[in-house]
Amino acid sequence: MLDYAWIIPLFPAASFLIILFFGKRLPKKGAEVGIAAVGIAFALALVTNVSWFGHVNDAEHEAESSEEHAAVVAEGESAAAAAPAQEGEEEHAPAEGGAGEEEGEHAPAAEGEEHAEEAHAEVGPVTKEVTWFQNGGIDISVGMLLDGPGVMMLFVVTLVSLLVHVYSTDYVGGDRRYTHFFAFLSLFTASMLGLVISSSTLQLLCMWELVGVCSFTLIGHWWEEKPNSDAALKAFLTNRVGDIGLICGVIILFWAAGGTFSIIDINSAAIAGDIGQTTLMIASLALLAAVMSKSGQFILHTWLPDAMAGPTPVSALIHAATMVVAGIFMVGRMYGVFFEGFDIGTSSINPLAVVGGVTVVGGAALAFVQNDIKKVLAYSTVSQLGYMAMALGVGAWTAAFFHLFTHAFFKACLFLGSGSVSHAVHSFDMKHDMGGLRKWMPHTYRTFLVSTAALIGLFPLAGFWSKDEILAGASQLGDGYTTFLVLGVVGAFMTAAYMTRVIWFTFFGEFRGHGHPHESGPLIVVPLYILMGLAVVAGFANIPEALAPDSLALRFEHYYEPIGAYFPSALPTFDHPEFSLPIALVATLIGVVGIGLAYLWYWKDAGPHGITERSAPARTGYRVLVNKYYFDTLYTDVIAAGTKGPVARAAYWFNQNVLDGVVNGAGRLATLVGRLTYRYVDQDVVDGTVLGSAAAARRGGQAARRLTSGKVQQYGALLFGAVAVFAGALILFI
Numbered sequence: 001m002l003d004y005a006w007i008i009p010l011f012p013a014a015s016f017l018i019i020l021f022f023g024k025r026l027p028k029k030g031a032e033v034g035i036a037a038v039g040i041a042f043a044l045a046l047v048t049n050v051s052w053f054g055h056v057n058d059a060e061h062e063a064e065s066s067e068e069h070a071a072v073v074a075e076g077e078s079a080a081a082a083a084p085a086q087e088g089e090e091e092h093a094p095a096e097g098g099a100g101e102e103e104g105e106h107a108p109a110a111e112g113e114e115h116a117e118e119a120h121a122e123v124g125p126v127t128k129e130v131t132w133f134q135n136g137g138i139d140i141s142v143g144m145l146l147d148g149p150g151v152m153m154l155f156v157v158t159l160v161s162l163l164v165h166v167y168s169t170d171y172v173g174g175d176r177r178y179t180h181f182f183a184f185l186s187l188f189t190a191s192m193l194g195l196v197i198s199s200s201t202l203q204l205l206c207m208w209e210l211v212g213v214c215s216f217t218l219i220g221h222w223w224e225e226k227p228n229s230d231a232a233l234k235a236f237l238t239n240r241v242g243d244i245g246l247i248c249g250v251i252i253l254f255w256a257a258g259g260t261f262s263i264i265d266i267n268s269a270a271i272a273g274d275i276g277q278t279t280l281m282i283a284s285l286a287l288l289a290a291v292m293s294k295s296g297q298f299i300l301h302t303w304l305p306d307a308m309a310g311p312t313p314v315s316a317l318i319h320a321a322t323m324v325v326a327g328i329f330m331v332g333r334m335y336g337v338f339f340e341g342f343d344i345g346t347s348s349i350n351p352l353a354v355v356g357g358v359t360v361v362g363g364a365a366l367a368f369v370q371n372d373i374k375k376v377l378a379y380s381t382v383s384q385l386g387y388m389a390m391a392l393g394v395g396a397w398t399a400a401f402f403h404l405f406t407h408a409f410f411k412a413c414l415f416l417g418s419g420s421v422s423h424a425v426h427s428f429d430m431k432h433d434m435g436g437l438r439k440w441m442p443h444t445y446r447t448f449l450v451s452t453a454a455l456i457g458l459f460p461l462a463g464f465w466s467k468d469e470i471l472a473g474a475s476q477l478g479d480g481y482t483t484f485l486v487l488g489v490v491g492a493f494m495t496a497a498y499m500t501r502v503i504w505f506t507f508f509g510e511f512r513g514h515g516h517p518h519e520s521g522p523l524i525v526v527p528l529y530i531l532m533g534l535a536v537v538a539g540f541a542n543i544p545e546a547l548a549p550d551s552l553a554l555r556f557e558h559y560y561e562p563i564g565a566y567f568p569s570a571l572p573t574f575d576h577p578e579f580s581l582p583i584a585l586v587a588t589l590i591g592v593v594g595i596g597l598a599y600l601w602y603w604k605d606a607g608p609h610g611i612t613e614r615s616a617p618a619r620t621g622y623r624v625l626v627n628k629y630y631f632d633t634l635y636t637d638v639i640a641a642g643t644k645g646p647v648a649r650a651a652y653w654f655n656q657n658v659l660d661g662v663v664n665g666a667g668r669l670a671t672l673v674g675r676l677t678y679r680y681v682d683q684d685v686v687d688g689t690v691l692g693s694a695a696a697a698r699r700g701g702q703a704a705r706r707l708t709s710g711k712v713q714q715y716g717a718l719l720f721g722a723v724a725v726f727a728g729a730l731i732l733f734i
Helices: 002-007 010-025 031-086 095-121 148-171 178-196 201-219 226-256 263-272 277-294 303-309 312-320 323-333 335-341 351-367 373-394 397-425 442-456 462-476 482-507 522-542 555-560 581-602 616-626 628-644 646-707 712-733
Strands: 126-135 138-146
Touching: 002 010, 002 031, 002 126, 002 138, 010 031, 010 178, 031 148, 031 178, 031 555, 138 148, 138 201, 148 178, 148 312, 148 323, 148 397, 148 522, 148 555, 178 201, 178 312, 178 323, 201 226, 201 263, 201 277, 201 303, 201 312, 201 323, 226 263, 226 277, 226 303, 263 335, 277 323, 277 335, 277 351, 303 312, 303 373, 312 323, 312 373, 312 397, 323 335, 323 373, 323 397, 351 373, 351 482, 351 628, 373 397, 373 462, 373 482, 397 442, 397 462, 397 522, 397 555, 442 462, 442 482, 442 522, 442 581, 462 482, 462 522, 462 581, 482 581, 522 555, 616 628, 628 646
Parallel strands: none
Antiparallel strands: 126 138
16 A cells, blocks of 8 residues: 555545535535545555554564674674684784784674664655656656655544544535535645655645645635635735745755755755755745744744634644644654754754744743634644644654644544534633533533643643653753753643633533533534544553553654654764653643642632732733734734835835836937927938929929920030030040
């Protein structure tokens, strides 16, 4: 299956076309086609994962066999070298021989180690490429790059997408664009699947943009309401800002790597030192701009909470497993470039870690002041994406992708749970329209509560294992990323507090809404339980070695971390964090404290309520959070309004007074020159010459006419005179 994994994105892509053209004629309006296509893709993704596990295991066995063979060879050569001495030779080998003998003892072992490393490195990617087009004598290829992260993402994307498809049949049932919704849901899935197996940066760029187009259509699904269309435009335009960085990065790396878009070749060149460090840093900064927009990092995160205007299944798909993790995946896929460009393995601070660390705390703080349950989860996603970016920035590649893996399940469950709640109360305002819903919605409550605990990072749920690995990486890797360890712990505390607030407003207290809430149907509840189950068990996929036998420990790292010259694992500066019990205990304790303080604040009504009314600094801080750090004000009122206002007016003045002045002046000058040319050149010179020639010809004709009297005697006299003159001339001059 590994050789044919490229067909997986084709099923949802074909589903898009079938639903778009024939969906309204089908019994289920196209939903059955989308579910079937994604279901097949999920089954094939499972088979691909199993095949990949076998591929890795086979490579491991081959490496062990090579190592054993090398050890046997080394032992035999050592015995042969020692044999003469055992036979009692009288003369000792000279110093050179001693040196050679010493080399003979160690060289085979080194050779064996080299063979073992080479055998281990054979767990390389599976690639398939065909020529896409040619330009300037260069073949541009399109194809598949299938390795650990690609295989993992195939599983995550297809699983979450399948559950979202099933969930949507109930949630958007009867929608005015039901068929359209499922068509673009399928295309969205196909685009993301195509992105994760792209073999070249140019192909990745195309899939990246296609994901953006699909998100635009799905966020603005209910485009008749202006806030929805505004949110879609905001997402589209904000991502275009970052995408300029992606385009620049792709171009820089193309030329720096010798005219290739191949991801493997670019990473290999970066790791081998064939690309200058300054060039790699500039390319990494350009690519980081794309990460900041697509993956909601500060300061280009503002589109992501507004994207909640789309249907809840779209929010779950965008914020759990597809669009927002595309930037994180791109960094992991191009990790050789970032690792060398930012000196991740030898520094204590770099731009990627800074952006991630700021996003962890900044996104979590904004979640505290939201009343819309989906926006709380959106800012939570911003914060968790910050954890992933920070992990990559400190060198913890596996921790970042492991958190991406676990986060997909519990965050999808939380988003779909919020949709289940809103389905019952017809609102997303948890502060004014919810409360006490655990009585009416026990299934939604249980799944939401467990997923919240996983997000907070409580033992033994999935978030505990992945978040702990990130914190351990910040503590142990590089030159010591201690600042980011602190930011990660602070983020864990804030996550626990704001999610406890969500639980209180939604499921406890008195019901504050209208009507009679009810539990959702099985098409909504069953996906919630599946995702909740994964939020419980997914963390065991990478149990530390200190807590499990070798056959069970670090399975995620073993199967999904890339191995080869295109990944920096072979560099001496690349390392893996080890399990740290103190960090795990402190992070868990901090989370429990956050839960406890929120419990006292909301359940027991303890704490300094009304502090924003009594304290000016608290009031100022609250106002800053409510206004989202004034980023929207900066972008909308200063940059956008400035462009539409003063800048537009200045451009209009320049157009009227400078550009038009030049054009009008040139026209007036041309008119004046034309008049002068007509008056003096055309009338006096040209016409004067023509008329003068005519007058001269007329006067000459009149003079000649006098000679033509018609009298033969006069003609004869003239002829005789001419002959006389001619004869005289001959006599005089000849």
